[in-house]
Structure formats: structure tokens, C-alpha cells
Amino acid sequence: MNRINKVLNKKREILSIYFTAGFPDLSDTTSIIKSLDNCGVDMIEIGLPFSDPLADGPTIQESSTKALKNGMTTKKLFEQLKGLRKETNIPLIIMGYFNPIMQYGVESFCKDCELAGIDGLIIPDLPVEIYNNNYKTIFEKYNLLNMFLITPQTSDKRIRFIDEISSGFIYMVSSFSITGSVNSFKKEQTKYFERINKMNLSSPLIIGFGISNKQTYLDAIKNSNGAIIGSAFIKHLKKYGVGKVSDFINKIRN
Amino acid sequence: MKNSYNVDKNGFYGDFGGAFIPEMMHANIEELKSKYLKISSEISFKKEFDDLLEKYVGRPTPLYYAKRLSKKYNTKVYLKREDLCHTGAHKINNTIGQILLAKKLGKTRIIAETGAGQHGVATATVCALMGIKCIIYMGEVDISRQAPNVARMKMLGAEVKPAISGSKTLKDATNEAIRDWINNPVDTHYIIGSVVGPHPYPDMVARFQSVIGNEVKKQLKKVEGNENPNYVIACVGGGSNAAGIFYPYLDNEKVKIICVEAAGKGINSGESAATSVLGKEGIIHGSKTLLMQTQDGQITEPYSISAGLDYPGVGPMHANLYKSGRGKFISIEDKDAMEWGLILSRMEGIIPAIETSHAFAVLDKMKFKKTDVIVFNCSGRGDKDLDTYIEYFKL
Ligand SMILES: Cc1ncc(COP(=O)(O)O)c(C=O)c1O
Numbered sequence: 084m085n086r087i088n089k090v091l092n093k094k095r096e097i098l099s100i101y102f103t104a105g106f107p108d109l110s111d112t113t114s115i116i117k118s119l120d121n122c123g124v125d126m127i128e129i130g131l132p133f134s135d136p137l138a139d140g141p142t143i144q145e146s147s148t149k150a151l152k153n154g155m156t157t158k159k160l161f162e163q164l165k166g167l168r169k170e171t172n173i174p175l176i177i178m179g180y181f182n183p184i185m186q187y188g189v190e191s192f193c194k195d196c197e198l199a200g201i202d203g204l205i206i207p208d209l210p211v212e213i214y215n216n217n218y219k220t221i222f223e224k225y226n227l228l229n230m231f232l233i234t235p236q237t238s239d240k241r242i243r244f245i246d247e248i249s250s251g252f253i254y255m256v257s258s259f260s261i262t263g264s265v266n267s268f269k270k271e272q273t274k275y276f277e278r279i280n281k282m283n284l285s286s287p288l289i290i291g292f293g294i295s296n297k298q299t300y301l302d303a304i305k306n307s308n309g310a311i312i313g314s315a316f317i318k319h320l321k322k323y324g325v326g327k328v329s330d331f332i333n334k335i336r337n
Numbered sequence: 338m339k340n341s342y343n344v345d346k347n348g349f350y351g352d353f354g355g356a357f358i359p360e361m362m363h364a365n366i367e368e369l370k371s372k373y374l375k376i377s378s379e380i381s382f383k384k385e386f387d388d389l390l391e392k393y394v395g396r397p398t399p400l401y402y403a404k405r406l407s408k409k410y411n412t413k414v415y416l417k418r419e420d421l422c423h424t425g426a427h428k429i430n431n432t433i434g435q436i437l438l439a440k441k442l443g444k445t446r447i448i449a450e451t452g453a454g455q456h457g458v459a460t461a462t463v464c465a466l467m468g469i470k471c472i473i474y475m476g477e478v479d480i481s482r483q484a485p486n487v488a489r490m491k492m493l494g495a496e497v498k499p500a501i502s503g504s505k506t507l508k509d510a511t512n513e514a515i516r517d518w519i520n521n522p523v524d525t526h527y528i529i530g531s532v533v534g535p536h537p538y539p540d541m542v543a544r545f546q547s548v549i550g551n552e553v554k555k556q557l558k559k560v561e562g563n564e565n566p567n568y569v570i571a572c573v574g575g576g577s578n579a580a581g582i583f584y585p586y587l588d589n590e591k592v593k594i595i596c597v598e599a600a601g602k603g604i605n606s607g608e609s610a611a612t613s614v615l616g617k618e619g620i621i622h623g624s625k626t627l628l629m630q631t632q633d634g635q636i637t638e639p640y641s642i643s644a645g646l647d648y649p650g651v652g653p654m655h656a657n658l659y660k661s662g663r664g665k666f667i668s669i670e671d672k673d674a675m676e677w678g679l680i681l682s683r684m685e686g687i688i689p690a691i692e693t694s695h696a697f698a699v700l701d702k703m704k705f706k707k708t709d710v711i712v713f714n715c716s717g718r719g720d721k722d723l724d725t726y727i728e729y730f731k732l
Contacts, residue, residue, distance in 0.1 A: 133635065134503065134637075137515050137516065137519075137622075144502050145502075148502070182619045182620045182621070183633055185634065209357065210358060210360070231360065233360060234361050236363070238364070
């Protein structure tokens with residue numbers, strides 16, 4: 084069974100952490116993964132940096148720009164991940180935009196993901212329909228789950244469709260927002276979480292975008308199977324460096 | 338049936354186009370897709386659109402026979418005078434269309450990106466006209482090189498927000514506008530300024546701009562007895578003035594289509610915006626098209642002296658015109674474009690925008706016959722570029 088599904092089956096209150104590969108330094112990728120695993124994080128999203136990350140806010144735009152300046156490339160990331168699976172069993176997801184993947188070749192990319200021990204992908208600008216018609220069989224051939232996003236504007240009908248074709252979790256965008264935009268959840272958001280929960284979807288839900296501290300994490304896991312933290316973690320990395328990863332996680336969890 | 342060079346029912350031009358968008362934009366794009374044709378073909382919409390184009394924009398714009406140029410190049414040169422539109426460029430044809438559409442969709446807040454500032458001014462203008470709140474994203478670099486347009490936008494009541502990421506030009510302003518839309522999906526309409534972005538934008542903008550080509554047909558028929566010229570020529574940033582003048586001729590292969598790109602300091606200088614030569618297929622701003630990028634798929638930073646052509650992609654219609662061979666692409670360097678700014682000023686008494694100057698430089702690059710009828714889209718006037726011209730020529 085795919086490592087993502089295993090974690091989803093076993094537990095709720097999942098904590099997933101996003102970071103940008105190659106940030107703060109080019110060679111930090113694997114040590115960040117190992118530290119996150121050591122302090123009990125359940126799942127990791129490795130951001131493949133892109134020059135024009137449309138769905139991301141200033142924090143991730145900045146970490147991506149820095150990572151690219153450091154020399155991060157798709158090929159480089161796969162090189163860095165080589166051998167990592169001997170050391171960790173944590174589910175690994177690559178989050179990246181479609182253009183770099185297209186230039187690498189979708190099939191070559193998926194193949195190298197499997198070789199590197201990647202379990203799934205999140206590609207915000209690859210719409211569900213295009214994935215379903217053109218790429219689903221390739222992803223499946225290499226045992227990669229593809230996670231889709233839903234937002235407060237996604238209609239019930241579309242959510243049902245997404246639920247049907249999802250094999251991992253549904254990534255529930257917390258609000259009308261790009262990443263990194265909010266500090267606390269408002270009433271409408273809680274209402275939206277409740278609306279989705281009432282739909283009794285078969286896919287687990289993980290909430291992301293705007294989870295920045297213990298409070299928003301707790302609010303999120305009340306309404307879902309778990310939460311993804313990105314921008315807040317990147318800010319922490321930028322300020323305190325790779326050595327202090329556990330401080331951040333402990334503040335969220337304890 | 339013969340292939341058409343226009344959009345197909347799935348939003349593609351050949352291999353190009355579509356809507357590669359994050360889910361956060363899905364509802365808005367879907368709403369536009371399901372309504373833009375219906376709304377824009379309603380009689381009341383058309384009437385209001387045509388009325389504003391006539392009485393507010395000043396259409397039809399003249400088709401001017403450029404006597405001295407024609408004589409010098411021993412051919413027949415016509416200029417479609419979009420520079421005479423209210424606000425000084427073709428951009429307002431599209432913003433009038435989109436603001437009417439936004440109103441029908443019940444939107445109360447308008448955002449737009451701008452490069453040269455012409456689209457920003459055209460958007461700020463229609464927002465003032467309709468009493469709607471307006472926010473314009475503009476790259477920091479462009480803010481400093483197009484100061485007169487920034488001042489105009491402010492005068493018109495728009496808020497100008499600098500885009501400070503990446504190359505700080507048009508591409509980055511577009512990113513910021515898209516992010517704004519993702520954050521404000523309910524009350525906001527995004528008026529894209531060219532035939533770029535996810536479907537249905539390229540088609541929608543091309544339709545609103547098609548008034549240019551449709552007028553040319555009628556005007557040429559009158560003066561030449563034939564609605565078809567031998568050539569239509571336009572500069573291409575994103576491609577909207579080109580799409581507008583090509584529109585009625587797309588599937589009429591007797592009319593040759595010439596797209597003029599900005600070569601910047603030279604194709605191989607590393608400072609260029611000649612997408613057809615330097616670009617590869619990929620995805621930018623939600624559309625599959627030709628774009629300048631690294632081998633690794635990172636979008637590269639283009640360069641052109643003209644802010645309106647300083648974009649690393651072209652619209653999907655143009656990518657298809659290039660790939661299919663239907664359109665011929667020519668790239669013009671800064672120095673030739675600047676020279677033509679002066680030539681047009683001194684030979685015809687028309688000071689063109691630097692974007693527009695690129696198109697005319699083709700006269701030195703191609704051979705035309707005496708009997709050829711050539712129509713240039715004179716897309717905009719050069720008031721906004723006077724500082725750049727004056728500094729360049731030390732006038
Ligand atoms: C006068 C003028 N011409 C051309 C352009 C290029 O845009 P497009 O290729 O969409 O016509 C601009 C853009 O700002 C412009 O101001």
C-alpha cells in the first residue's frame with residue numbers, strides 16, 4: 084500500500100509540512116526531511132521551486148526564487164533524494180507547478196519520482212479534467228497518488244467528482260487565498276469546513292493554506308484528518324535555520 | 338472541414354491554449370466560459386459596446402494612406418490609426434468590452450496588469466466611466482520607465498500597486514493580478530490586457546479587438562475596391578492588437594500575416610523578447626503556448642526597450658500561427674524600432690509608441706511589390722515614450 088494511504092488509514096490529526104527544496108541552502112533538502120521525520124511529522128511536501136508560483140504568496144515565492152538562485156533543478160532534486168528511502172519511511176509528496184514537469188517530460192518525471200521513493204504529487208495548475216484525460220494512467224503506472232485541491236468556491240457537484248477520482252487525500256484550501264495569507268480562521272471558513280464534512284466524502288481531507296500556528300492547526304484538525312503548514316515553516320527556517328526544525332514542530336504539537 | 342486558425346470549442350488553437358489553472362480560479366474561469374459568448378452576443382450588449390466605441394473611443398479609427406512612406410518604399414502602405422483611440426492605443430477596445438461584461442456579471446471591483454501602462458490607463462478609464470473601483474498591478478521597473486501613464490492612472494482614480502517579484506515587469510504584474518483574483522474571487526473581475534491567459538481570455542479579448550480588422554475590411558474595400566490587403570502587419574507583445582487586425586483574415590490565406598516581435602538588444606544577446614525564436618512550448622499564466630524558459634522549465638526574464646513587448650510568451654493564437662506557418666514572425670531590435678519612431682514622426686507626422694515602431698521596421702526587412710497593399714496596425718501613440726525617445730536621441 085502507498086505510504087500516504089497507510090498514514091491516512093492509521094491516524095487523524097495528521098501534520099504535514101511543506102518546504103521548498105534547495106532552501107535556505109541547496110544542500111538542505113534531505114536534512115530537513117530527516118529532521119521533520121525525527122520530530123514526528125506525519126507527511127512531507129517537497130516544493131519543487133518554480134519561477135512563477137501563481138498559487139503561492141510572497142513567502143513561498145521568495146523561497147522558490149532563492150532555491151532557484153541556489154541552483155535547484157528537477158534533476159538536482161532527484162539526485163538529492165537518491166538513497167533517502169534507506170533512512171526514512173515518511174510519506175513524501177512533491178508539490179510543483181506543471182511547466183517544469185512538462186519540460187522534464189511527464190513520464191520521465193513520474194518514473195524518477197517512483198525511483199526516488201516519492202508517493203504522490205500535488206500540481207496546483209494541472210486541472211482535474213486535464214489530469215484525468217491525459218495523465219492519470221501515467222501517474223498510476225508509477226504508483227503516484229495525485230492530490231486535488233478544493234476551495235470554498237468549489238461546487239458540491241465538482242467536489243463529488245474530485246472525490247470519486249481521488250485515491251489519496253483531498254487538499255482543502257482553507258479560504259479564498261493564496262498560501263500564507265491568514266492568521267486565524269473566520270466564521271465563514273468554519274462554516275465551509277462543516278459543509279464539506281456533512282458531504283461524507285470517501286477521501287480523507289487535509290486542510291492547507293493559512294495554517295500558521297497551534298491555534299489554526301487545532302481548528303483545522305477539528306474539521307479534517309489533518310493540516311498542512313507551509314509558509315509559516317519557511318519563515319521559521321529562514322529565521323532560525325535548519326538546526327531548529329524541532330522547535331517549530333514542538334510549538335504546533337505540544 | 339478545413340482547419341481554422343481561430344479557437345476551437347475546447348479553447349485551443351491547434352496545440353495551444355486551454356486553461357491550466359489552479360482550482361482557486363476554476364469557478365471564475367468557468368463562469369466566464371459559460372457566459373462570455375452569450376452575454377457579448379446579446380443585442381443590448383452589442384448596442385452599448387458599439388455606442389461607446391463610437392462616441393467615447395472615437396471609432397471607426399481612420400485607415401490612413403501613408404503617401405511619403407509608400408513612395409519611399411515603392412509600395413502601398415496603410416496605417417490603421419489605433420493611436421487615435423481615446424487613451425492612445427487599441428487597448429481600450431478590450432477594456433470597454435470587459436467592463437460591460439463585468440457589470441453583467443455583477444462584479445464591483447476591477448483588477449488589471451499593465452506593462453507599458455496603456456492597458457492600465459484603458460482599464461482605469463473605463464472604471465472611472467462606470468464608477469467601479471480599480472486596482473492596477475504594474476512591475477516596479479515599468480513604473481519608472483512609463484511614468485506619464487502611472488500619473489494618468491492615478492488621475493483617473495485607480496490604485497497602482499507595484500509588482501516587486503522576478504523581473505518586476507509585465508509577467509510579474511500578471512502574477513500579482515492573478516494572486517489578487519485568487520484572494521478576491523467573488524466581487525472581482527480581472528481584465529486581462531492581451532490575448533493571453535487561460536481560455537476564454539484569448540478568445541474574448543480577440544473578439545473585442547476584432548473591431549480593428551472588421552473596420553479595415555470595410556475601409557479598404559472603399560479605397561482599394563478590395564477588402565483584402567496583401568499583408569497585415571502588427572507588433573506582438575501578448576498579441577492583442579495583432580489578433581484584432583488579423584481576426585477577419587485568419588482563415589483567408591490570400592492575406593499574409595506578419596507578426597513583429599521585440600528582439601531587444603539582439604536575439605543572441607541574452608536580452609531579448611523574441612518568443613518565436615527563443616521560446617519553447619510550455620505553460621504561462623494558465624495557457625499552453627510558446628514561452629521563453631530555461632531547460633528546466635523556469636520562465637526567463639525577457640528584455641525589450643518597450644515595456645508593452647517585454648513579455649516572455651505570446652498568446653496561444655500566435656503560437657499556432659507560428660507553428661502552422663500561417664504567420665510569419667520577424668524580430669526587430671531596439672535600435673531599429675527606435676529609429677522607426679523617428680522616421681514615422683518625421684515622414685508622416687505621427688509619433689508612434691515604441692511597441693508600434695517595431696512593426697514599421699519590417700519595411701526595411703522585407704521586399705514588397707509596387708502593387709502590394711500593406712496594412713500596419715498603428716497600435717498606439719508615443720506620448721508615453723517621449724522621455725525614452727528624447728533620452729535615446731539626445732533631442
Ligand atoms: C501601443 C501598444 N502596442 C502594442 C502593445 C502590445 O500588446 P499587444 O501585443 O497585446 O497588442 C502595447 C502594450 O502595452 C501597446 O501599448
